[in-house]
Amino acid sequence: MATSHFLLVVIFFITSLFHVPKLCLGLNLKKHLSLLSGVQPHWASAGATWYGSPYGAGSNGGACGYGGTVSQDPFSSLVTGIGPSLYKSGKGCGRCYKVKCTKHPSCSKKPVTVVITDYCPGGTCAVGSAHFDLSGTAFGAMAIPGQEEHLRDAGVIEIRYARVACDYPGKTIAFHVDAGSNPNYFAVVIQFEEGDGDLASVEIIEESLTNDSNEEWLSLQQSWGADWKIDPGRELHAPFSIRLRSQYSNNTLVAKNVIPVGWKPGATYRSMVNY
Numbered sequence: 001m002a003t004s005h006f007l008l009v010v011i012f013f014i015t016s017l018f019h020v021p022k023l024c025l026g027l028n029l030k031k032h033l034s035l036l037s038g039v040q041p042h043w044a045s046a047g048a049t050w051y052g053s054p055y056g057a058g059s060n061g062g063a064c065g066y067g068g069t070v071s072q073d074p075f076s077s078l079v080t081g082i083g084p085s086l087y088k089s090g091k092g093c094g095r096c097y098k099v100k101c102t103k104h105p106s107c108s109k110k111p112v113t114v115v116i117t118d119y120c121p122g123g124t125c126a127v128g129s130a131h132f133d134l135s136g137t138a139f140g141a142m143a144i145p146g147q148e149e150h151l152r153d154a155g156v157i158e159i160r161y162a163r164v165a166c167d168y169p170g171k172t173i174a175f176h177v178d179a180g181s182n183p184n185y186f187a188v189v190i191q192f193e194e195g196d197g198d199l200a201s202v203e204i205i206e207e208s209l210t211n212d213s214n215e216e217w218l219s220l221q222q223s224w225g226a227d228w229k230i231d232p233g234r235e236l237h238a239p240f241s242i243r244l245r246s247q248y249s250n251n252t253l254v255a256k257n258v259i260p261v262g263w264k265p266g267a268t269y270r271s272m273v274n275y
């Protein structure tokens with residue numbers, strides 16, 4: 001108790017140095033504690049193309065498994081397919097990058113933040129150290145207003161990119177239960193993680209079987225993209241809490257009882273938490 005009070009006082013003192021208004025204390029604390037947020041963007045060069053419709057989200061879902069949400073708030077079509085070097089067999093799903101184009105005359109040179117939602121395995125996407133196959137919306141957003149068409153006609157362009165913390169104001173982490181799930185097999189697509197945006201591990205606990213002396217977290221395996229699965233060889237009993245650990249910052253977070261009794265395959269369950 002004493003230590004946690006002392007910690008709070010220290011943290012309050014530190015945040016007061018940043019002139020954080022009192023009302024936003026909780027939110028800003030969270031941001032300051034996220035490692036990636038504190039990192040200066042490290043810019044590097046990549047190739048960029050676009051796919052899908054000129055004002056669309058690239059795909060209707062993409063290899064990460066986020067489905068139709070790619071075109072909805074908070075992704076809002078500012079999404080990208082990515083070459084193998086940054087897709088990392090799906091471990092890159094959900095990461096956020098700033099991208100900007102500087103060389104083509106129609107470039108605004110202003111950075112646009114995009115989220116990895118899809119995989120682009122071959123062709124130009126496999127050339128060079130990194131490649132972004134942006135949605136038409138994201139590609140156009142790098143242009144001087146009114147010159148989006150010119151930029152989209154440019155073919156492959158060179159861009160600068162930097163990993164940044166994901167920020168989804170007012171959004172909590174969502175769990176979309178895979179349509180193929182049943183009492184003996186549970187698979188879930190996880191999205192809208194702030195900060196790192198990615199996940200190193202996912203575990204569930206069956207709250208109905210838990211008590212203080214007997215706690216068992218079960219590990220899920222990454223199935224594909226942002227989809228994680230468990231096949232425990234027995235029936236699982238809801239409600240489940242889900243524990244997430246981010247890759248870059250190694251932060252853990254528990255979404256308590258996020259999967260309720262009577263959960264349905266294909267349904268999305270919203271947690272109360274985010275990084």
Ligand SMILES: *[C@@H]1O[C@H](CO)[C@@H](O)[C@H](O)[C@H]1NC(C)=O
Nearest residue numbers: 208209210211212213214215
């Ligand atoms: C609670 O923990 C004890 C000791 O590990 C165990 O014997 C008991 O079965 C547990 N209860 C439930 C409901 O899991």
Ligand SMILES: *[C@@H]1O[C@H](CO)[C@@H](O)[C@H](O)[C@H]1NC(C)=O
Nearest residue numbers: 200245247248249250251252
């Ligand atoms: C991540 O954090 C866990 C504890 O939450 C720790 O056991 C583990 O060693 C950490 N991993 C790295 C790579 O720092």
